Amino acid sequence: MRKVIGLIVILIVASVSIYFLLPRQSHQSLVLYSADAYTGEVETLAKAFHDSTGLPLPAVKGGGSFALAREISQGNPANVFFSVALNAYTPSYMGSFAPGWAIAIASDQMVIAYSNSTLSNPNGNAVVHEFKQAISTNDSRSFYRAFLDLTSGVVKVGISNPNEDPAGFRGWLVLGMAGSIYANSSNFFVQRLLRDSGNVTGPNAAALVSPLEEGQIQFLLIYKSAAISKGLNFIQLPPWLNLGNVSYSSFYQRFSYNLSTGPVRGSPILLFVSVPSHAQDYAEALGFVEFTVKHASLLSVFGLTPLNPALLFNDTALPSQLSTLLSGGEVKEAGGI
Secondary structure: HHHHHHHHHHHHHHHHHHHHHHOOOOOOOOEEEHHHHEEEEHHHHHHHHHHHHOOOOOEEEEEEEHHHHHHHOOOOHHHHHHOOHHHHOOOHHHHHHHHOEEEEEEEEOEEEEOOOHHHOOHHHHHHHHHHHHHHHHHHHHHHHHHHHHOOOOOOOOEOOOOOOOOOHHHHHHHHHHHHHHHHHOOOOHHHHHHHHHEEEOOOOOHHHHHHHHHOOEEEEEEHHHHHOOOOOEEEEEEEHHHHHOOHHHHHOOEEEEEEOOEEOOOOOOHHHHEEOOOOOHHHHHHHHHHHHHHHHHHHHHHHEEEEEEEEEEEOOOOOOOHHHHHHHOOOOEOOOO
């Protein structure tokens, strides 16, 4: 009997020893899904979050907003989702993982980016000169000639796949608004670019940066923040064309683009953040969202305009962990998704 008891004691001591020798379970890194144009911004927030909390540095995965939403709907491990398309958070894209809420933290705008290779191309250089003249004079005829040559087919214009990347449909909306204002037809410059085979597409705007720098295309319709982070030259469009001014919201909404999921109307470009329903480490992910709202000023160096207060778009209640953002005035209600 004493031998049996002694054996049990030895086994218990051995088990306890093994337990203390095993590594402790640690926090897993959050996985942040980000619209490809904003990976630099999200990485900056991730680093600041890590430095502030001591938690593992979150991993960032970039891609087109709609493509990422579809990945999340299939159960891919995203803890936080940054998008520039509010409808990307709906069940149409995220399925059962749709959160029912999203917070807009900053605004952006569309620009026409170009590279040093563009300036080495006589036709590309001429288009840049025409746009600079149009912007300096705000002359309608100058804008008409600039867009006419941009869509002539003699230069190649990159616009990402609208069904994968919201920058794509927004690029086409820019041309539609320009046509309406300067050519009395929203289809004029759109059809001209397509007819003259002047458009080059890609899965997202980031995929078209290298072709722009290498001279395979001469221009790229892209977000201003992305152009800045990629070190690109760009033509800054007036507010009635750039989708970046909330005071022009009603004008933007007059224009739409037909996606594979249906028409989408123009609206100011906002960067949203949310946490997918059923996400792992849900509380920690909400903590990251709270940190993001409170530190959105970090995004200003990228050409974004932080929103103060941030705007809540929701069809369901904001998670209780974030309710103090509303009561404290750091977030205000904006409407439904």
